Amino acid sequence: MSSLSLAVRDSTTMVRRNLLHARRYPALTLNVVLTPLIMLLLFVYVFGDVMSAGIGGGGADRSEYIAYIAPGILMMTIGTTLVGTSVSVADDMTEGIMARFRTMAIHRGSVLIGHVAGSVLRSMISVTLVGAVAVAIGFRSADATVLEWVAAFVLLILVALAFTWMAIAVGMASPNGEAAGNNAVPLVILPFISSAFVPVDAMPGWFRPIAEYQPFTPAIETLRGLLLGSEIGHNGWLTLAWCLGLAVLGYFWSKSLFTRESR
Amino acid sequence: MTTTASQPPAIAAKGLRKAYGDKTILDGIDLTVPAGTIFSLLGPNGAGKTTTVKILSTLIGGEAEELYVGGHDLATEPQAVRASIGVTGQFSAVDGLITGEENMLLMADLHHLSRGEGRRTVAELLERFHLTEAAKKPASTYSGGMKRRLDIAMTLVGNPRIIFLDEPTTGLDPRSRHNTWQIIRELVSGGVTVFLTTQYLEEADELADRIAVLSDGKIAAEGTADELKRLIPGGHVRLRFAAPAAYQSALLALSEATTDDAALERQGHGDGSRRELRSILDWLDSSGFALREVTRDDEALALKIPSDGSQRELRSILDWLDAVGIEADELTVHTPDLDDVFFALTGGLAQPRKETVR
Numbered sequence: 014m015s016s017l018s019l020a021v022r023d024s025t026t027m028v029r030r031n032l033l034h035a036r037r038y039p040a041l042t043l044n045v046v047l048t049p050l051i052m053l054l055l056f057v058y059v060f061g062d063v064m065s066a067g068i069g070g071g072g073a074d075r076s077e078y079i080a081y082i083a084p085g086i087l088m089m090t091i092g093t094t095l096v097g098t099s100v101s102v103a104d105d106m107t108e109g110i111m112a113r114f115r116t117m118a119i120h121r122g123s124v125l126i127g128h129v130a131g132s133v134l135r136s137m138i139s140v141t142l143v144g145a146v147a148v149a150i151g152f153r154s155a156d157a158t159v160l161e162w163v164a165a166f167v168l169l170i171l172v173a174l175a176f177t178w179m180a181i182a183v184g185m186a187s188p189n190g191e192a193a194g195n196n197a198v199p200l201v202i203l204p205f206i207s208s209a210f211v212p213v214d215a216m217p218g219w220f221r222p223i224a225e226y227q228p229f230t231p232a233i234e235t236l237r238g239l240l241l242g243s244e245i246g247h248n249g250w251l252t253l254a255w256c257l258g259l260a261v262l263g264y265f266w267s268k269s270l271f272t273r274e275s276r
Numbered sequence: 277m278t279t280t281a282s283q284p285p286a287i288a289a290k291g292l293r294k295a296y297g298d299k300t301i302l303d304g305i306d307l308t309v310p311a312g313t314i315f316s317l318l319g320p321n322g323a324g325k326t327t328t329v330k331i332l333s334t335l336i337g338g339e340a341e342e343l344y345v346g347g348h349d350l351a352t353e354p355q356a357v358r359a360s361i362g363v364t365g366q367f368s369a370v371d372g373l374i375t376g377e378e379n380m381l382l383m384a385d386l387h388h389l390s391r392g393e394g395r396r397t398v399a400e401l402l403e404r405f406h407l408t409e410a411a412k413k414p415a416s417t418y419s420g421g422m423k424r425r426l427d428i429a430m431t432l433v434g435n436p437r438i439i440f441l442d443e444p445t446t447g448l449d450p451r452s453r454h455n456t457w458q459i460i461r462e463l464v465s466g467g468v469t470v471f472l473t474t475q476y477l478e479e480a481d482e483l484a485d486r487i488a489v490l491s492d493g494k495i496a497a498e499g500t501a502d503e504l505k506r507l508i509p510g511g512h513v514r515l516r517f518a519a520p521a522a523y524q525s526a527l528l529a530l531s532e533a534t535t536d537d538a539a540l541e542r543q544g545h546g547d548g549s550r551r552e553l554r555s556i557l558d559w560l561d562s563s564g565f566a567l568r569e570v571t572r573d574d575e576a577l578a579l580k581i582p583s584d585g586s587q588r589e590l591r592s593i594l595d596w597l598d599a600v601g602i603e604a605d606e607l608t609v610h611t612p613d614l615d616d617v618f619f620a621l622t623g624g625l626a627q628p629r630k631e632t633v634r
Contacts, residue, residue, distance in 0.1 A: 109369035112365050115334070116361065116363040118356075
């Protein structure tokens with residue numbers, strides 16, 4: 014068997030294992046969408062009146078705030094799903110079966126590829142669930158073309174993929190699931206200090222650069238641009254750069270952790 | 277045990293070393309395991325057994341002058357080594373989140389068996405390991421013995437030629453342990469090589485063709501169970517007396533038996549009985565049966581006479597006892613067991629020393 018077909022075959026098996034876990038334990042997938050769902054409902058229905066006053070130069074109503082917040086919530090969903098990825102990777106690495114995989118003549122990277130593919134897939138399922146709720150409470154895309162919809166979807170996958178590699182590295186660097194859950198908290202915090210809930214302009218001056226250039230803000234702004242027709246500007250390139258950087262960093266970090274000699 | 281001269285050993289290691297920082301775990305060990313045999317690495321906790329298995333199964337690296345598993349160099353062809361081995365580690369290597377059957381099918385997929393072949397192999401192994409009933413339950417709900425069986429069954433999916441079992445029966449109840457032993461014997465009858473680590477001497481004795489005693493990262497001794505037992509002259513006949521008086525008279529008889537004719541005469545033996553007794557004692561001496569090395573245990577009112585436990589020696593001991601008129605309340609034969617070897621070689625708890633009768 015050639016090394017490529019070996020890689021494909023073993024990776025497929027590992028993805029199947031990962032999805033089997035997700036199917037056996039739906040709570041793994043459902044728990045992670047609770048946070049973004051609660052945030053969505055909280056910010057729209059509880060803080061909605063105050064929050065909407067702060068966007069679009071004031072005077073916006075609730076439906077405009079739903080439109081504003083939805084792209085941010087979708088990106089946040091990816092973040093919370095990936096905390097689950099970190100936890101399950103950390104738990105998996107402590108399982109005895111990892112040692113077994115390492116002594117088998119299988120493609121070395123297939124274990125990680127299984128986690129990556131499974132994680133991106135679960136992210137998309139989460140995004141779809143949360144997106145459906147957003148639509149149900151009144152989110153409508155302004156005038157997005159089919160191409161823009163496709164681009165939006167590709168963007169979400171890209172962000173999920175890039176952050177997944179980081180989440181996997183964090184999971185592998187953690188001694189157990191609990192620690193991984195804590196170590197992956199930035200994935201949940203970062204969206205809060207992005208333009209997800211309030212525009213960066215509304216933040217204090219010293220904080221703006223942090224909010225503006227952290228990975229979530231450009232991704233959220235790009236998604237807004239695609240779905241709502243707002244200005245994307247340099248955010249598209251920034252997003253691509255962040256995704257590439259995070260993916261490469263996460264990939265090599267995970268790989269070095271995976272091949273590191275275990276005691 | 278069919279080993280042809282042309283067949284390379286299943287495992288060959290020369291000068292295997294492993295250290296973490298300045299802590300040496302393995303200090304240059306040599307191992308040769310002929311194909312189709314059971315080799316047991318015996319040692320106390322912390323001797324380096326698991327480290328050895330981890331190195332030989334490609335999990336961690338180690339330094340060696342020579343290190344071959346299944347005829348492949350571990351350093352340069354780890355993937356070829358992996359293709360010929362199966363490993364059941366000390367801690368269960370099953371995926372607890374999925375069912376036993378799914379675990380098995382996962383292995384079939386990773387060994388690239390076709391769908392039909394995989395299903396067939398899995399069904400056969402589940403049946404053989406008495407797991408068919410539990411096949412649809414999550415592996416995390418299995419008992420220790422079932423997990424271990426599933427673990428070994430998973431190892432067998434790819435038909436490995438060399439199997440590493442790291443303390444396969446630790447923590448199992450006696451019945452599961454015997455089942456596991458049976459499984460291991462069946463494996464070898466199919467031509468598989470088994471490398472087994474254990475801290476149970478009984479297990480090594482029961483299963484292994486050859487045993488190496490590992491102590492502090494070094495091989496303290498290597499050989500068959502019998503060869504190892506011969507290293508330690510631990511066999512003896514134990515005579516226990518119920519009454520202190522009987523014990524004292526036996527001691528007296530013993531000390532006089534090891535002296536001379538005059539003493540025997542003083543004891544009131546006539547010429548005839550003296551000659552008879554003398555001939556028995558001479559015979560005992562000539563057959564290497566050493567009354568002089570009898571040890572006494574005053575607390576238990578017992579005597580330990582060194583012996584290999586053979587019928588001839590037993591008879592001569594009984595003859596001597598009759599001749600001197602000693603009647604022991606209990607006579608037991610102890611053959612040297614691996615415990616003696618183990619303790620002697622690994623410097624563990626030595627048998628309490630007893631005063632030698634002069």
